[in-house]
Amino acid sequence: MKNSSYIGISLIILIFGIIFIPRIIDRIGGEDIVKSDRLNVQTKKGDPSEVAYIIQYEEKKRVPEFEFINQDGDTITNKDYLGKVYVIEYFFTTCPSICPIMNENLISVQNEIDNEEDFGIVSITIDPKHDTPEVLKEYAKNYGVTNPNWNFLTGDREKIYEMANRGFGIFADEDETVPGGFAHSGLFALIDKEGYVRSRLDKFGNPIIYYRGSVERNKSVVEGEEEPEIDILIEDINKLLQAKWL
Numbered sequence: 001m002k003n004s005s006y007i008g009i010s011l012i013i014l015i016f017g018i019i020f021i022p023r024i025i026d027r028i029g030g031e032d033i034v035k036s037d038r039l040n041v042q043t044k045k046g047d048p049s050e051v052a053y054i055i056q057y058e059e060k061k062r063v064p065e066f067e068f069i070n071q072d073g074d075t076i077t078n079k080d081y082l083g084k085v086y087v088i089e090y091f092f093t094t095c096p097s098i099c100p101i102m103n104e105n106l107i108s109v110q111n112e113i114d115n116e117e118d119f120g121i122v123s124i125t126i127d128p129k130h131d132t133p134e135v136l137k138e139y140a141k142n143y144g145v146t147n148p149n150w151n152f153l154t155g156d157r158e159k160i161y162e163m164a165n166r167g168f169g170i171f172a173d174e175d176e177t178v179p180g181g182f183a184h185s186g187l188f189a190l191i192d193k194e195g196y197v198r199s200r201l202d203k204f205g206n207p208i209i210y211y212r213g214s215v216e217r218n219k220s221v222v223e224g225e226e227e228p229e230i231d232i233l234i235e236d237i238n239k240l241l242q243a244k245w246l
Helices: 002-019 021-029 098-112 133-143 157-168 230-242
Strands: 051-053 067-069 075-077 085-091 119-125 150-153 172-174 182-184 187-191 197-200
Touching: 051 230, 085 098, 085 157, 085 230, 098 119, 098 133, 098 230, 119 157, 133 150, 157 172, 187 230, 197 230
Parallel strands: 085 119, 119 150
Antiparallel strands: 051 197, 067 075, 085 187, 172 182, 187 197
């Protein structure tokens, strides 16, 4: 009886190998692989979905709702950006350290993605007391901002900090011990046309979440230094712009 059972099991394994293993190999060879990882991201080589959703509490993370005043004195909300791919940053106009690098990088992004009506940038000041619409308008002019969807926003301090620290988890705070009196992360958030936060995956299949904006785009780095991520940000913006299923 035992020998009969072993023979039966062996036949089942043999049949499975003949029927199913070639199909599995064909799927891998055709690069049609579906990943079912903790992010529930489905990817296919060259597919825009390589720019993953960020999953938080089992839901896709949306951009926090916001309503601020731009450099022209107009009210701008997150709803104004529905249907657009855009980048969000936090900065302040008198920043003597990373903000100039961040905004030079964003000018590069603007110039690379020229004439795209569905692309925009949102720059939110963390020093609203100083950065009035008039100050922001002059700042934008000095940097050579031409994209009509690039809004420099100011407004209620508490709402700005709530959005940065709690909504995104991008650090921003007043700090008298640092140059300029404000400390913040030099990160860019990428938002898709439906208002979801998106991110490319690293080599381990995990999202990088936000893009490093405080390193010069063309900087030569030595081992151990942070690498620029502006080129990959531009690549991912273009992927989302070209995605037909959004």
